[in-house]
Amino acid sequence: MLGDWIIRNVDDGDEGTVAAFGFALHMHYLYHGDFEQKNMFLAVKDNEALALAHLTFHDTFHAAGHDDDPEFIRYLTGEISFGGGEEDEAVKDALLDTLIARAREIKAQYPHKRIVLNQYIDTGDLGEQSYYLKRGFTVYETIVILKYDLTRPVPVYPLPDDVQIRPFLLNHDEAREKYHQAEQASFDGVAWSLNHLAWMQGTPEMVNFCAFSGDQFLGNTSTWRIGDGHSATENVFVIPQWRSRGIARNLLCAALSYLKEQGKSVATLGTYGTNKKAIRLYTRLGYELDGFRLTLGYGIE
CATH class of the missing domain: 3.40.630.30 (Gcn5-related N-acetyltransferase (GNAT))
Structure with a gap:
């Protein structure tokens, strides 16, 4: 019990609750094979869900050919959603603590792998960046967003x-x-x-x-x-x-x-800021800079 609310795993009876946090998340919960209940958490008060957090394995996590590279980063992507409600920082803190704890359980299964819990945040979202930096996250990567004017x-x-x-x-x-x-x-x-x-x-x-x-x-x-x-x-x-x-x-x-x-009217793509060859290809085709997104990460020990 945390204050007057609790955090618990999503279970089989929570389909309607998950649906309240958006159509896309509901469909992921129902049909995406990588969304597991043990990696999904609800903050609940008086049987009402305040927020939902989930952890998914990034493409890098099961990457082949890197088992002998201790510096290769395997990301776990965490997301916290308050649906349409106002964010409560105490609830957010508790859910982030829960995601970190779950990431540590996963790390224990892969002790020799470098595992990082990550968030993708637009550079203009200073509030989210500040929150995660205060919680011990740091900037791991910059993603360049490019657009093509289809006119x-x-x-x-x-x-x-x-x-x-x-x-x-x-x-x-x-x-x-x-x-x-x-x-x-x-x-x-x-x-x-x-x-x-x-x-x-x-x-x-x-x-x-x-x-x-x-x-x-x-x-x-x-x-x-x-x-x-x-x-x-x-x-x-x-x-x-x-x-x-x-x-x-x-x-x-x-x-x-x-x-x-x-x-x-417009097409967009993203690539890592260090990928000079890809950026050169895209800009020569006519793509132009549209913005940046940061990968903020928390190293799991």
């Missing part, structure tokens, strides 16, 4: 004769596994989980533009709806042995042309 023409580039780009449905296990293996190869062992990959296929207006040479999966750009007239062009990758052949820019241009035909 502009989309450039056209030559594509190697042996490469085709087409929309590709990831609607069965074989297709998702082919994508997953290519993503791991492209991002040094880091990839969406198969649960998350399957989940994303139900995202509004999701289209995967994929490059192939025969049956070989070479790369991808995905689009999905963010808001009216606004879509993402994310998950841009090409497997290492097929890079420097113009495939990435053609994948992006295929996605941008599609979004333009759909009447979208």
Whole structure:
């Protein structure tokens, strides 16, 4: 008991309670295989939920090929939601303490891995940044957000004769596994989980533009709806042995042309601020700076 409220795990009878914190979170709770009740927590007063916190495994957590690298960071992403209600800092503190405690339990299962509890916060949200900095978080990474004005023409580039780009449905296990293996190869062992990959296929207006040479999966750009007239062009990758052949820019241009035909006005993507090669590619295509997002993290001992 904390004051006149308690914190407890979400259980099977809490579907309606979770739904009150938003449609997306409700759908994750019901259908996303990576959302587990043992990693979800409610602050409850008089049978009314005040806030909900949950912990999910970031793409880096189960990255392949880094077991011998003690400096490789494996993130656990924590989120706290007060729904439509006003935030209570005491409740927020208690839920964050609970997320940290749960992260320490996970760390105990992986004692040799470097594990960090993280939050993604826009640079303009000084209140959230201040809160987490006061709680011992520090800045780990800066993410650059870039946008493409779809009222502009989309450039056209030559594509190697042996490469085709087409929309590709990831609607069965074989297709998702082919994508997953290519993503791991492209991002040094880091990839969406198969649960998350399957989940994303139900995202509004999701289209995967994929490059192939025969049956070989070479790369991808995905689009999905963010808001009216606004879509993402994310998950841009090409497997290492097929890079420097113009495939990435053609994948992006295929996605941008599609979004333009759909009447979208802007497309955005994010990349790490240290990724000079990607930033150069995007800006040369015509993407412009839209803002920054910080990764704030708390090292778990």
